[in-house]
Amino acid sequence: MAKTVKFITFEGGEGSGKSTHIEHLVTRLRQEGYHVLIAREPGGTEVGEQIRHILQYSKQSAAMVPETELLLFCASRAQLVREVIQPALDDGTIVICDRFLDSTEAYQGHGGGVPRDRLRDLHRLIAGDFLPDLTLILDLPVELGLQRAQAHTRFERMGRDFHERMRSGFLDIGQREQRRCVVIDAREELAAVSLAVKAAVRERLGAPL
Amino acid sequence: MAKTVKFITFEGGEGSGKSTHIEHLVTRLRQEGYHVLIAREPGGTEVGEQIRHILQYSKQSAAMVPETELLLFCASRAQLVREVIQPALDDGTIVICDRFLDSTEAYQGHGGGVPRDRLRDLHRLIAGDFLPDLTLILDLPVELGLQRAQAHTRFERMGRDFHERMRSGFLDIGQREQRRCVVIDAREELAAVSLAVKAAVRERLGAPL
Numbered sequence: 284m285a286k287t288v289k290f291i292t293f294e295g296g297e298g299s300g301k302s303t304h305i306e307h308l309v310t311r312l313r314q315e316g317y318h319v320l321i322a323r324e325p326g327g328t329e330v331g332e333q334i335r336h337i338l339q340y341s342k343q344s345a346a347m348v349p350e351t352e353l354l355l356f357c358a359s360r361a362q363l364v365r366e367v368i369q370p371a372l373d374d375g376t377i378v379i380c381d382r383f384l385d386s387t388e389a390y391q392g393h394g395g396g397v398p399r400d401r402l403r404d405l406h407r408l409i410a411g412d413f414l415p416d417l418t419l420i421l422d423l424p425v426e427l428g429l430q431r432a433q434a435h436t437r438f439e440r441m442g443r444d445f446h447e448r449m450r451s452g453f454l455d456i457g458q459r460e461q462r463r464c465v466v467i468d469a470r471e472e473l474a475a476v477s478l479a480v481k482a483a484v485r486e487r488l489g490a491p492l
Numbered sequence: 493m494a495k496t497v498k499f500i501t502f503e504g505g506e507g508s509g510k511s512t513h514i515e516h517l518v519t520r521l522r523q524e525g526y527h528v529l530i531a532r533e534p535g536g537t538e539v540g541e542q543i544r545h546i547l548q549y550s551k552q553s554a555a556m557v558p559e560t561e562l563l564l565f566c567a568s569r570a571q572l573v574r575e576v577i578q579p580a581l582d583d584g585t586i587v588i589c590d591r592f593l594d595s596t597e598a599y600q601g602h603g604g605g606v607p608r609d610r611l612r613d614l615h616r617l618i619a620g621d622f623l624p625d626l627t628l629i630l631d632l633p634v635e636l637g638l639q640r641a642q643a644h645t646r647f648e649r650m651g652r653d654f655h656e657r658m659r660s661g662f663l664d665i666g667q668r669e670q671r672r673c674v675v676i677d678a679r680e681e682l683a684a685v686s687l688a689v690k691a692a693v694r695e696r697l698g699a700p701l
Binding site: 359 | 613
C-alpha cells in the first residue's frame, strides 16, 4: 500500500465533537494500515504541555492579557511543528491535530480582535509556509454547542457573542480556503458526522476509507 | 519636587554588571525621593514567572526550538508591559527594567538569526509604539564578560561566536537609536561605571542625581 503523507487538522467551537471524530478517524486509518499520530494544541511536547498548564491555570485567574495568551499558543505551536509534526510527516506518518492555526484566527482574531495580518505574520514566524493538507471544520450553532459542551463555566464566561464571532470566523476560513478546508455540519447524528469526516478524507486525500 | 515619569532599561551581555548598576541607580533615585519599580525579563508577573521557569528549565533540556524561546520571551513581555510597566508609569513611578526589547534583537536576532523585521512585527504586537525613554547598554568585551559571569556553563554552551554577534548587536542598536540609547563602557571600575550610569540618567532625563 502506498503511504499517504498528510497533515489533517480538526477545528470547531466548544461541543463540536472534535475529539470523538478524531478518535473515529484514527481507528479507521489504523485499520487500513496507516501510521497515525495525534497531536493536540496547546501541548503535545514537553515544553508545550508546560505552556498548556500556564494557559489553563490562567483561565482561572483571568489576569492574562490577550496578547500573552496568543503568544503562548504560538510558542506551543512552534515547538509542536518542529519537534513532532514535521519529523512525523517526513517519516511517512499521517498527523492529525486537534486545533491548529485556524483556532488562533477564530479565537484570538475573530473572537479577541487581533488583526488578521498580525496573525499571519506570527504564523509565518512559527511555521513559514507550512499549512495543513486538509482541515475539517466541525460547524455547530452556538446554542447547540453550549448544550453539548462539558466546559460550561468557561463557555459562559467568554459570552455568547464571542462564540458567535468565533463560529463565523471558522465559516469565513472555510469559505476563503476551500482547497484546504471542508466545513462539516456537526448538528447531525454522530454516525452521520463520522461518515462525512471519512468521506472528506477519502475525497481530498485519496485514502481508501 | 516635580515627578519624572520615565521608563529606563538596562541591556548588555553576560557579566556586564546590569543587576549591580540597577541596584546602585535605584538606591540613588530613592534617596532623591522618586518612586521606583524594578522589573525583570523574563518574569515580573505571575504569568511571566511561570514562563521564566519554562525558559530556565528548558535551558537544561535544550529541546526548545529558537522560535518557541522567542515567543515565550515575548509572551512574558506582553504581560509585563500591560500588567506592571504601563500602570506604574501612569502612576508617576519610574520603572527600571533588566533587559527589554533590545535583548530580543541581540539574542534572538543577531545571535539566533531571526530577521529584524519579524522582531519588529512582534514588538508591535506586544506593545504597539511603546519604547523605553532611556536604554543603558553596558558594553564589555566577550572575554571579560566570560571571566565575570557566574553562569559559565550556559555562556560556554552558546559559544563565543554567539556572544560576539550579540555584543555587536547591542552596539548596532546603540548606534542606530542614539536618542534612546547610551552605550556605557563596562570595562571600567564599578564606581566609574556607576557614575556614568547616573550621568546618563541625569543628562537624558533631567533627574538631579
